[in-house]
Amino acid sequence: xxxxxxxxxxxxxxxxxxxxxxxxxxxxxxxxxxxxxxxxxxxxxxxxxxxxxxxxxxxxxxxxxxxxxxxxxxxxxxxxxxxxxxxxxxxxxxxxxxxxxxxxxxxxxxxxxxxxxxxxxxxxxxxxxxxxxxxxxxxxxxxxxxxxxxxxxxxxxxxxxxx
Numbered sequence: 001x002x003x004x005x006x007x008x009x010x011x012x013x014x015x016x017x018x019x020x021x022x023x024x025x026x027x028x029x030x031x032x033x034x035x036x037x038x039x040x041x042x043x044x045x046x047x048x049x050x051x052x053x054x055x056x057x058x059x060x061x062x063x064x065x066x067x068x069x070x071x072x073x074x075x076x077x078x079x080x081x082x083x084x085x086x087x088x089x090x091x092x093x094x095x096x097x098x099x100x101x102x103x104x105x106x107x108x109x110x111x112x113x114x115x116x117x118x119x120x121x122x123x124x125x126x127x128x129x130x131x132x133x134x135x136x137x138x139x140x141x142x143x144x145x146x147x148x149x150x151x152x153x154x155x156x157x158x159x160x161x162x163x
Contacts, residue, residue, distance in 0.1 A: 002117070008139050009113055015143040016105050026056065026146040027101065033156055035094040039086055043152040051083045052145050053097050058082025060104040063138050066124045066131050067111040076100055108138070 014020050017027035030038070030053055041048040047055075058078055065071040076097060077084035086093075112135055120132030127134060150157050 006113070008136075009109060012139040012142065013105075013109060015140075015146065017102070020143065020146065022143050022147060023150060024146065026142040026149075027098070029146050029149045029157060030101070031098060033154070035089050035091050037154065037156045038094055039089045040155050043154060045148065045152045047083065047152070048086065049149055049154045049157075050086050050089070050094070050097065052149060053101060054078065054084045054086075055082035056142065056145055057097065057101050057104055059138065059141060060101070060108045062124075063134060064104060064108040064111055066134060067108070067115055067119065071107070 011021075015022065015025060017025050019025075020028075024032075030049060033049055035050075038050040038053070039048050041051070054076055057076055058074060059082060061071070061074045077086065079085060115131075120130060120135065122131050123129065124131050124134045
């Protein structure tokens with residue numbers, strides 16, 4: 001793997017579940033939430049942390065499948081852009097989402113690290129951009145959503161501002 005791509009991949013891993021430069025990682029933020037906190041959707045953004053977790057998982061799956069079309073079908077609820085209505089807010093369902101996030105992140109990052117350089121020049125399904133461009137976007141996706149979670153008024157992460 002190219003040393004610069006490796007540097008970006010390592011940074012993406014840290015933003016997902018490591019020593020992030022930008023505050024608590026995405027998984028540190030999500031795993032600090034109970035299912036009741038995660039389902040709360042009266043936030044500044046109108047999304048719940050659970051919906052954001054599903055969205056992030058959906059796009060991790062999308063990148064993995066772009067790199068390896070044999071990846072199984074997406075196993076979690078999905079809606080437009082991966083934002084799905086949560087119909088089962090049980091602790092077991094929340095654990096499945098968190099476990100799948102870890103699994104699909106590892107698979108996507110493994111595929112990115114193992115891909116031959118020409119693979120990054122192939123077109124992504126549906127987006128019509130090179131896989132390399134989609135991967136570049138993907139590397140910052142977790143950092144964006146970790147910061148979003150901490151600033152949108154999710155109970156337990158940061159209270160909504162008044163007025």
